[in-house]
Amino acid sequence: MTERRLTRVTLLDGLVDALTRQIQDGELPPGTQLPGEAALGEQWGVSRPVVREALALLRDRGYLHTVNGSGTFVRHPDVGHVSAALERHMSLTEREVLTVDHLYEAREAIESAAARLAALRSDEQDHLLLSRYLEDMGRSRGDKAAYAAADVGFHVELARASKNPMLPALLLPLVRTIVEGVMESHRSPRGVPLGLEGHGMILTAVVERDAERAAAAMAAHLADSRKLFPPDVLLRNFSHPTLGGATTPSTRH
The missing domain is CATH 1.20.120.530 (GntR ligand-binding domain-like)
Incomplete structure (x- = not known):
């Protein structure tokens, strides 16, 4: 993934929006495994709690799924x-x-x-x-x-x-x-x-x-x-x- 820094005041919204765009634009295709929380935080310039909450929101919206012991992956899109x-x-x-x-x-x-x-x-x-x-x-x-x-x-x-x-x-x-x-x-x-x-x-x-x-x-x-x-x-x-x-x-x- 391309390394970017978020400058928006609402870091959580910024990270959710940025990852959603990458998924929808195909930069993160279905099946892609995301880096761990620490790596994502460093990549986007946000704290681990922000990363954790952003991933939870994206899971709730159906964009991601987590496999215990394996990591977090981009889901195949649905209608x-x-x-x-x-x-x-x-x-x-x-x-x-x-x-x-x-x-x-x-x-x-x-x-x-x-x-x-x-x-x-x-x-x-x-x-x-x-x-x-x-x-x-x-x-x-x-x-x-x-x-x-x-x-x-x-x-x-x-x-x-x-x-x-x-x-x-x-x-x-x-x-x-x-x-x-x-x-x-x-x-x-x-x-x-x-x-x-x-x-x-x-x-x-x-x-x-x-x-x-x-x-x-x-x-x-x-x-x-x-x-x-x-x-x-x-x-x-x-x-x-x-x-x-x-x-x-x-x-x-």
Whole structure:
């Protein structure tokens, strides 16, 4: 590993961030054994307690694992790492670099594929959950936050229904960036009706196992969504996800 010295005031955060970057950038590939605490401390210019706590945090986050008597190793990445890395990249990237069009293009690529696969692979439980999210959207017309939570939940659940774990991992950070935009849809008299209609068409195609119609319905829904939200609405909330993730749909009928 390259020797570097941390100059940040918060040495723990600095070390965790630096090691995370090395893992995500491939400088520390899966299976790499880390030096001992003393060597790491000397390498980064921090104390052993700081090293010990940093390694514990990275283990908790799934980046490292310790084998008794052997040492600490970099773990093979899972889909959670993909999602976390993408969200971190988006939060650190200049707003002028990633535009709203970029985000919607990425969503269309991911979500059209998710809708197509969900139509082929989803089961009755998936259909039930999607239906409940749609029902929650309809019940939440006057509550912007609840409506947005149900909207996000529908999209993430649809990705899960594709049975490809990479799709929800890739989608969630993208969806979070437009939550405020979903809430802004209440300012337009067309926003909620268009949203409900679009989600309903997607769900119908998925339940009827029509893969191409499901993908087309998703593309049309995202196109409608994009037209409703001006760039300044989304960009001013670009790095400020309001929701911590998809919520559990209501069990009311």
